[in-house]
Amino acid sequence: MVQHLITFGFCLRFLLAASAQHVQTQALDSVYQAYNLEFAFPSDVERDRVLREGLYDPANVIPIDVDVYYKHGDPTPSIFVTIPRFAKGVPYSLAYVTNEMKPNGTLLQAYPSYEWHKTHGADCNGLTSVYRTQIDDCGRLWILDSGEIDFVQLCAPQLYAIDLENGQVVHQYRMPKRLYKEGVSRFVMPTIELDSRNCDVGFVYMADSIGDGIVVYDVAAQQSWRIENKYTYPHPDFGTFTIAGDSFQLWDGTVSTTLTPHALGVKRMMYFHSLSSDWQMAIPLDVVNNGSNWKLNDVSAALDQFVVLGKRGSQCVAAAMSETGMLLCGLVKPASILAWNTQTPYTHQNLVMLIEDEERLQFTSGLKIVRNHEGKEELWALSNRLQKAFGAGLNFKEINFRIQKCGVQELLSGGPCY
Numbered sequence: 001m002v003q004h005l006i007t008f009g010f011c012l013r014f015l016l017a018a019s020a021q022h023v024q025t026q027a028l029d030s031v032y033q034a035y036n037l038e039f040a041f042p043s044d045v046e047r048d049r050v051l052r053e054g055l056y057d058p059a060n061v062i063p064i065d066v067d068v069y070y071k072h073g074d075p076t077p078s079i080f081v082t083i084p085r086f087a088k089g090v091p092y093s094l095a096y097v098t099n100e101m102k103p104n105g106t107l108l109q110a111y112p113s114y115e116w117h118k119t120h121g122a123d124c125n126g127l128t129s130v131y132r133t134q135i136d137d138c139g140r141l142w143i144l145d146s147g148e149i150d151f152v153q154l155c156a157p158q159l160y161a162i163d164l165e166n167g168q169v170v171h172q173y174r175m176p177k178r179l180y181k182e183g184v185s186r187f188v189m190p191t192i193e194l195d196s197r198n199c200d201v202g203f204v205y206m207a208d209s210i211g212d213g214i215v216v217y218d219v220a221a222q223q224s225w226r227i228e229n230k231y232t233y234p235h236p237d238f239g240t241f242t243i244a245g246d247s248f249q250l251w252d253g254t255v256s257t258t259l260t261p262h263a264l265g266v267k268r269m270m271y272f273h274s275l276s277s278d279w280q281m282a283i284p285l286d287v288v289n290n291g292s293n294w295k296l297n298d299v300s301a302a303l304d305q306f307v308v309l310g311k312r313g314s315q316c317v318a319a320a321m322s323e324t325g326m327l328l329c330g331l332v333k334p335a336s337i338l339a340w341n342t343q344t345p346y347t348h349q350n351l352v353m354l355i356e357d358e359e360r361l362q363f364t365s366g367l368k369i370v371r372n373h374e375g376k377e378e379l380w381a382l383s384n385r386l387q388k389a390f391g392a393g394l395n396f397k398e399i400n401f402r403i404q405k406c407g408v409q410e411l412l413s414g415g416p417c418y
């Protein structure tokens, strides 16, 4: 009888594996997991003050992005985390993960320093609220600050670049008023376009997910413009998000932009999508980068240049591009990492679910492909169970926040992660 059960168990596993043949990798490697975020403070007095004044509410802190930097030859990376100020109660909005273990998770430390976050929007020469960051190939951390807390626009949206080798601010940009909508806009993701041969920054693309647009910043020319039309908006069929049985509403437009890698040597595109939509969009990058195409408030500007590549049937949150032109995204349903080779049509045969994990990929809002100390590409993902945070509330007896990773080659070939 026991023998029989074992045989049956074996067959069942085989059948499940056969019916879900797209799912290859068993699990991503866990790097960080937390019941709740643990924040370091300059002193206990300061911690007590922010708790008392409602500037720190432990029940109200949700990380959404991860970024990773390997210093020359060092196998241990710096891991950055963003904690947007959706509401009051977030003591700082950008942090790095320390080595110190605490009961609820590894201790976080403010970045660049506690001072940068301390005024909660009163001093705009700091950071008000950070949704996502991007580290460029020249070791600079680009920080997109939405400038608002719960849609109160305390400062203009702004962008900082910090050289991670020496901690110096190497660039700052403040968005002109005409390019954002006060009380509506929420800038959630920067994408950096470098010249292929050196570290000169060409363009920065900033996704305005609630204002439904993309602001393009031409760094050398010191000019910027806004792209907004029906393709940068959400779609009513995808305003409800269901994750592990819990549903919630999000009504967000453009959340992510990615670019064709220089190395492919093909006509370059900007790929983008709205959070509350299942459409995968693209537009030639030279059209995006030519400011004379984009008159303010002209919703028909260059409209014939936009391509609806396909519809995937569920929402993607964050996305990242590999050096080989594979576009990866955190799919909502089923909870998984989805891959598409940008040199093939966006059809269901060409959409590959690399890993499905209903437990550990609950709302993958942070996704990065970074190069490690050996030059090898790694995928890093942050998940945060946003369905619970925005719904009934997080249960702090369970793991709520995770950072996981996998070598991109291993992930694409279905092997175990390392």
Ligand SMILES: *[C@@H]1O[C@H](CO)[C@@H](O)[C@H](O)[C@H]1NC(C)=O
Pocket (backbone or CB within 6 Å): 035, 036, 058, 059, 103, 104, 396
């Ligand atoms: C862990 O987080 C929960 C929820 O915020 C909190 O109630 C608890 O005090 C924390 N535990 C410790 C040891 O900090």
Ligand SMILES: *[C@@H]1O[C@H](CO)[C@@H](O)[C@H](O)[C@H]1NC(C)=O
Pocket (backbone or CB within 6 Å): 290, 292, 293
């Ligand atoms: C930019 O676009 C305009 C049309 O909007 C076109 O006339 C011009 O040639 C373009 N410039 C470049 C450098 O492609």
